[in-house]
Amino acid sequence: MTGVVAAGGGFALTGTANAATTTETTSTYSTDDAYTSSSRRTVNFGAADKLVVGREAGETRLSYVKFTPKIASGATVTAAQLKLPVESKPVAATLSVHSVASSWSEQKITAANAPALGALVASIKPSTTDATLTFDVSKVVTKAGTYAFALRSSATTAVTRLRSIEYGATTSGGPELVVTARRTTTTPTTAPTSTAPTKAPTTAPTTTPPTTTPPTTTPPTTTPPTTVPPTTAPGECVTDALLVPSCGVLWGAAAGGFTDTPRDQALKSWEAMTGRTATIYHTYHKGDEQFPTKPEIAMTQDAQNPRVLLLNWKIAYNSTWAKVAAGAQDARIDKWSAYVKKNYNQKFFLALHHEPENDVNATAGSGMTAKDYAAMYRHVITRLRTNGVTNAVNVIAFMGNEKWMAQSWWKDLYPGDAYVDWVGLDSYVSVEKGYYHYGDMGDILDRQPTGGGLGWYDWAVKNHPTKPIMVAEWGMYHRTKSITDKAAAFNTVIPELKAHPAVKAVVYFDTASDDEGDRDISVNSTASSLAAFKKVAADPMFKVTLGK
Structure with a gap:
């Protein structure tokens, strides 16, 4: 003991210090x-x-x-x-x-x-x-x-x-x-401090039995998701001014990915193999490229097989989203506007920098934050409209990956309802049990953020109830050296689309070898996979006429 300190009616001890290793x-x-x-x-x-x-x-x-x-x-x-x-x-x-x-x-x-x-x-x-x-x-x-x-x-x-x-x-x-x-x-060794009470209590404590109020049970109010109700016209399903079908679902594809085959030829071969013309033809562009190209335009002017373009444009190529938002690429936007006005007057889908989550740099000043993306999107759409490009239907295409959905910045990507016509999703599942993202069409649509929360579809319907949903890229894959039948997964597509009525378009991404060379997303990797996919393609829900 190194000292004694008097305290009121009791005493306190101070002691030496002990060292503890953890x-x-x-x-x-x-x-x-x-x-x-x-x-x-x-x-x-x-x-x-x-x-x-x-x-x-x-x-x-x-x-x-x-x-x-x-x-x-x-x-x-x-x-x-x-x-x-x-x-x-x-x-x-x-x-x-x-x-x-x-x-x-x-x-x-x-x-x-x-x-x-x-x-x-x-x-x-x-x-x-x-x-x-x-x-x-x-x-x-x-x-x-x-x-x-x-x-x-x-x-x-x-x-x-x-x-x-x-x-x-x-x-x-x-x-x-x-x-x-x-x-x-280091913690001090201190004897307990004891202080005698200065006065004993004179009043016995009063014990009052608790008052029990039976719980009031109010039946929960269930509000169904707000979606755009389809207006079914007699005879056929037809798209409106924003390419939303009055009934049914638009069917689309991008074929020949990561190969040297011209995309238009790859799509025609894919259509012949699967048995249905793709109403949406998905292509990808960046920077100063001028598009739609002549082959792309020709695909949409085929009277026997009418199609609409889904054009991805990475406008910030060799730049940043913040610079685009600040006007640094206005010349690029203006040049493309003039090209479109001169060469193409049909309606088309436009997706600005699809899957932006994958390119977000959350560091302030990087020029690539989620808020920078939203600002870029607003600037480009505003300038296109000012330039007289009135035939673009705007799609924001999210990745729907659980890691990104859990990020605090994810909500900041959305540029606002005034600039977005469709909310899009790019998502894939594996058909190999136990492998990354094993699942089916329901998992594509309902994947939840890490840590829990609303699945992607429910999030979209809740937060953007007036916007139709496009599955702008989807696919079912196995590793190239682990060939696995996809039929069971393909068999879930039609039931899941019926259970998710806000989905108005689906666009398959078909390739036998992805950008990593290890995943086969093709619909014909096995004979039974192709047979199952052809049944999906043949479903009458995809019989939609493009409006004039």
């Missing part, structure tokens, strides 16, 4: 992860659900991960492990981890702008049976901060695929940094 292990998941390709140097793969390393068919791929672990001030890191879950059997070749600068983001990194590889941190040679690859990064991770690593493989004829954070959620399923830290805390 050890804590914490897990942090990647804030950013992506891979790069030597043969597709300007392509970003930040939204991929996998990381790829190695060299195959002349293409070298590196992967990058970034973490921001929280480590208490004064704590000593005793161990730090980088854990990477394996997506498929790893190649038995040395994998090495290098430190890199942390200035990159998963939305922007490409082989052309990736940071240079720094010092070697750790290396392992995995077994082909490993489910998780573990690297000791203790010599680098020593305190709280941001740490970024690059992963490379010595393999020259094969690649190893790992799971990115997009495979699971922001708190599971992807790259993980496990940190063990020791911390010493």
